[in-house]
Amino acid sequence: MGERHEDGHTDGLVLEVLFAGAMRDGVLDPEGERRAVDAFRAARDAGTHHARTRRQDDWRAG
């Protein structure tokens, strides 16, 4: 029973790794990155990055 439990544990981790890899697979679209960086630049230059932190934006630990 002990060995079977260990196999299940290992298989569970393998499943997670394979699943994560399969779902994250794919080449990133350079156009998508360009659009995001353009939006970042626009927001930065417009001074939008000085906005206050709302509760939903605060992800500090503890």
Place this chain on the structure above:
Amino acid sequence: MQAYDGELGAAVAGAQRGDEAAFADAYRLVQPGLLGYLRGIVGDEAEDVASDAWLEIARDLGRFKGDGAGFRGWTATIARHRALDHLRRQRVRPRPATLEQDVLELPGPHSTDDQALEALSTERALALVRTLPPDQAEAVLLRVVVGLDGPAAARVLGKRPGAVRTAAHRGLRGLARGLGAEGVTNDDPHTLGEST
């Protein structure tokens, strides 16, 4: 995720100081997991929804406070809201259920455990996720694909950590059954690296 999260934390800090290259680094570190998560809940429209999410992330970047792991949680929350908006709009304009047909055309589980665990394409992983109840699918996607810990996943979903933990375990068991993998169906609370 620890090494990546340190790198991600530094990229976010740089981006918040106005460094464009740092923002691009943050994008590359976050986008694979974010896209994988969105594929699981909106399928083919994932890239469009991710694009909407990044506009909001880029705009509200200055508001964010936290480290790399926190940034993954914050961006996942934004992406989730965009996905739910997308799904709500879709209900107004009904679309053909093509995914069910794709699932029916997939080959059955392989005969051996090794083969079942080795041959896991994106298409198959996606089809399996879509067979799960939505709460289980989201819990698994946030924990395993985005890489959030239990409390962060619970915060993104607006649920109790215990409920999310249960949903994730059930979801993983459902995926394992779908793959036909033996020995993975044990109810092992350590599988997700839980410390609590």
